[in-house]
Amino acid sequence: MGNRHTSLKDLAKELxxxxxxxxxxxxxxxxxxxxxKKKVKQLAMEKNYSPNPLAMGLLKQxxxxxxxxxxxxxxxxxSSIISGIESYANEKGYFILIASSNExxxxxxxxxxxxxxxxxxxxxxxxxxxxxxxxxxxxxxxxNIPLVFFDRVCLPNRVSSVTVDNKEAxxxxxxxxxxxxxxxxxxxxxxxxxxxxxxxxxxYLSGLKDSGLPIAKExxxxxxxxxxxxxxxxKRLLDLxxxxxxxxxxxxxxxxxxxxxxxxxxxxxxxxxxxxxxTDDFHATVVEPPLTSITHPTFExxxxxxxxxxxxxxxxxxxxxxxxxxxxxxxESSVKIK
Amino acid sequence: MGNRHTSLKDLAKELxxxxxxxxxxxxxxxxxxxxxKKKVKQLAMEKNYSPNPLAMGLLKQxxxxxxxxxxxxxxxxxSSIISGIESYANEKGYFILIASSNExxxxxxxxxxxxxxxxxxxxxxxxxxxxxxxxxxxxxxxxNIPLVFFDRVCLPNRVSSVTVDNKEAxxxxxxxxxxxxxxxxxxxxxxxxxxxxxxxxxxYLSGLKDSGLPIAKExxxxxxxxxxxxxxxxKRLLDLxxxxxxxxxxxxxxxxxxxxxxxxxxxxxxxxxxxxxxTDDFHATVVEPPLTSITHPTFExxxxxxxxxxxxxxxxxxxxxxxxxxxxxxxESSVKIK
DNA sequence: AAGCTTTCCGCAAAGCTTTGCACTAAAAAG
DNA sequence: CTTTTTAGTGCAAAGCTTTGCGGAAAGCTT
Numbered sequence: 001m002g003n004r005h006t007s008l009k010d011l012a013k014e015l016x017x018x019x020x021x022x023x024x025x026x027x028x029x030x031x032x033x034x035x036x037k038k039k040v041k042q043l044a045m046e047k048n049y050s051p052n053p054l055a056m057g058l059l060k061q062x063x064x065x066x067x068x069x070x071x072x073x074x075x076x077x078x079s080s081i082i083s084g085i086e087s088y089a090n091e092k093g094y095f096i097l098i099a100s101s102n103e104x105x106x107x108x109x110x111x112x113x114x115x116x117x118x119x120x121x122x123x124x125x126x127x128x129x130x131x132x133x134x135x136x137x138x139x140x141x142x143x144n145i146p147l148v149f150f151d152r153v154c155l156p157n158r159v160s161s162v163t164v165d166n167k168e169a170x171x172x173x174x175x176x177x178x179x180x181x182x183x184x185x186x187x188x189x190x191x192x193x194x195x196x197x198x199x200x201x202x203x204y205l206s207g208l209k210d211s212g213l214p215i216a217k218e219x220x221x222x223x224x225x226x227x228x229x230x231x232x233x234x235k236r237l238l239d240l241x242x243x244x245x246x247x248x249x250x251x252x253x254x255x256x257x258x259x260x261x262x263x264x265x266x267x268x269x270x271x272x273x274x275x276x277x278x279t280d281d282f283h284a285t286v287v288e289p290p291l292t293s294i295t296h297p298t299f300e301x302x303x304x305x306x307x308x309x310x311x312x313x314x315x316x317x318x319x320x321x322x323x324x325x326x327x328x329x330x331x332e333s334s335v336k337i338k
Numbered sequence: 339m340g341n342r343h344t345s346l347k348d349l350a351k352e353l354x355x356x357x358x359x360x361x362x363x364x365x366x367x368x369x370x371x372x373x374x375k376k377k378v379k380q381l382a383m384e385k386n387y388s389p390n391p392l393a394m395g396l397l398k399q400x401x402x403x404x405x406x407x408x409x410x411x412x413x414x415x416x417s418s419i420i421s422g423i424e425s426y427a428n429e430k431g432y433f434i435l436i437a438s439s440n441e442x443x444x445x446x447x448x449x450x451x452x453x454x455x456x457x458x459x460x461x462x463x464x465x466x467x468x469x470x471x472x473x474x475x476x477x478x479x480x481x482n483i484p485l486v487f488f489d490r491v492c493l494p495n496r497v498s499s500v501t502v503d504n505k506e507a508x509x510x511x512x513x514x515x516x517x518x519x520x521x522x523x524x525x526x527x528x529x530x531x532x533x534x535x536x537x538x539x540x541x542y543l544s545g546l547k548d549s550g551l552p553i554a555k556e557x558x559x560x561x562x563x564x565x566x567x568x569x570x571x572x573k574r575l576l577d578l579x580x581x582x583x584x585x586x587x588x589x590x591x592x593x594x595x596x597x598x599x600x601x602x603x604x605x606x607x608x609x610x611x612x613x614x615x616x617t618d619d620f621h622a623t624v625v626e627p628p629l630t631s632i633t634h635p636t637f638e639x640x641x642x643x644x645x646x647x648x649x650x651x652x653x654x655x656x657x658x659x660x661x662x663x664x665x666x667x668x669x670e671s672s673v674k675i676k
Numbered sequence: 677a678a679g680c681t682t683t684c685c686g687c688a689a690a691g692c693t694t695t696g697c698a699c700t701a702a703a704a705a706g
Numbered sequence: 707c708t709t710t711t712t713a714g715t716g717c718a719a720a721g722c723t724t725t726g727c728g729g730a731a732a733g734c735t736t
Contacts, residue, residue, distance in 0.1 A: 019692090023694065051692085
């Protein structure tokens with residue numbers, strides 16, 4: 001294979017000077033004469049020299065790599081966030097190593113282990129839906145390994161994190177349904193230990209209260225966030241003696257599953273049943289009818305998470321939680337009153 | 339910050355033996371006595387030792403990192419392929435470094451440069467739609483840097499690559515339309531320099547021929563693969579004096595754009611106009627009507643690309659092209675005959 | 677008991693970079 | 707003309723691992 005990269009040594013040999021002189025010349029050290037600098041830089045350019053990050057890493061004890069763990073790689077939501085993280089990290093000269101937990105707590109732990117073996121400088125994580133035991137996160141903190149959460153968060157006092165105004169947004173949705181004349185508003189939630197479930201449920205309840213609507217336990221369903229599980233949840237709602245006339249899905253995937261189920265049963269959206277999602281997936285406008293949803297600033301979430309990460313490793317700032325604003329985008333799926 | 343990882347040195351000091359003994363003990367070198375091995379391994383376990391990949395990389399001249407460049411990170415198609423690459427790479431103990439070209443040739447070149455600076459051992463690339471000048475790929479080859487293409491490929495004799503049977507698939511689509519009674523079948527293609535455009539066009543034409551249908555130049559449109567550009571292309575088709583009664587979109591995104599446009603104009607799918615996509619995006623079943631499409635084995639594409647990559651770096655095998663099989667999945671968007 | 681074989685282990689180099697310190701010239705100062 | 711600066715370079719260590727080779731101690735042979 002051979003050595004494809006030129007090293008300082010190569011340059012030094014070619015110029016018959018020492019390695020240190022080459023190193024200093026390239027970084028404009030005042031000890032080096034002007035002509036020498038010129039000569040060295042010239043050759044470095046020609047030979048396409050770039051410092052070996054392995055050697056630098058060894059020396060400086062930094063790898064300029066960040067580990068990122070997401071529940072999956074293939075939904076728009078996460079890939080867009082990753083895109084945001086990458087964008088900020090690259091500006092800082094960092095690379096990201098991506099791992100997917102597939103919503104499995106086991107795989108999450110393994111990924112953490114592997115990424116640490118690869119010597120990432122820290123981790124940016126969206127925990128798996130399955131993760132109830134968070135001791136592995138605490139271990140990371142005790143080892144003083146930089147950690148940032150996004151979307152699904154925990155340990156708010158010890159870990160910086162980025163979320164959206166979940167409660168506010170959920171409330172907006174409920175209020176919107178109410179204004180549109182819907183009265184039996186259902187909520188398909190996610191696993192109850194996740195902050196997003198709790199907060200959105202809170203907002204949903206608060207919205208009901210503000211609208212003067214009663215809380216109906218049977219209208220609060222939950223799923224594990226998978227498409228199939230969401231389908232089942234919707235089925236249960238439709239099988240109720242008194243089914244809902246509006247459904248709020250905890251995210252767009254859930255809403256898509258619900259949409260399909262509703263149509264299968266012959267109901268019209270939005271006339272028989274109104275539907276709203278959460279996240280504003282790119283495909284929300286592709287389905288028919290277009291799905292009302294909450295815009296989730298995914299790219300910005302990623303950038304912000306990266307920003308918090310660098311705050312953590314470069315300064316001694318306190319952990320902090322950033323809450324990004326969302327918007328309700330009204331589309332046909334929930335608009336009866338034209 | 340401190341040193342969070344234990345090194346051989348740490349272990350050696352603690353046991354009052356030399357570093358080399360520790361190293362050998364851990365890898366069961368015959369020179370080391372049984373008890374010594376046991377002692378060392380015990381401590382290594384306790385201290386959670388794992389070899390420093392930077393040091394190993396420096397020594398072995400390998401980084402165990404693969405650079406992956408995709409046109410974008412956020413569509414299901416690419417993220418699924420990345421998932422496949424990652425899965426295979428991880429099995430081999432490799433990590434992947436992902437970069438997105440955003441369909442820009444400029445960004446593609448920059449990404450290549452950055453990844454090489456990070457010392458990836460080679461690259462797996464899906465070229466940007468904008469890339470017509472492929473000299474930067476040739477440079478890579480001349481530098482003997484391992485390279486694998488997928489989906490959008492070029493230089494077939496010099497680079498291993500993974501694609502699907504594009505021509506065959508496109509032909510299947512055209513034949514399917516014909517059987518369903520469609521007679522003015524349009525094709526919205528991509529940039530003409532891409533192999534996927536050429537091959538699918540070929541298949542489309544061949545399908546027309548086999549069906550005894552004439553070739554109508556005005557029914558062959560093209561776009562730059564973006565949603566908006568596909569919308570415009572569909573608009574042009576609908577504005578024709580004699581618009582098509584069937585549309586084959588070069589991928590699902592294009593088909594989704596077309597679907598929206600068609601509905602905006604008040605046409606019914608599949609009755610007025612049939613529609614078929616390519617890729618079988620997860621969302622194909624979510625839209626209404628569900629979209630007939632070609633299943634693209636994305637995950638497998640990724641795994642195969644990684645496999646070819648390792649073939650390239652580990653053996654001296656010849657470059658080869660792997661063509662994966664696809665299937666036409668008939669859904670409502672193109673089925674008139676029940 | 678002297679020499680030889682095992683058995684175990686440590687030294688040191690290589691891979692690449694940065695940087696404190698030491699050193700050599702030449703120039704300036706006295 | 708001798709001494710002190712100053713400019714310009716090189717040496718070597720550190721960061722971590724692997725591995726060929728040399729070396730020491732112990733056990734064995736004769």
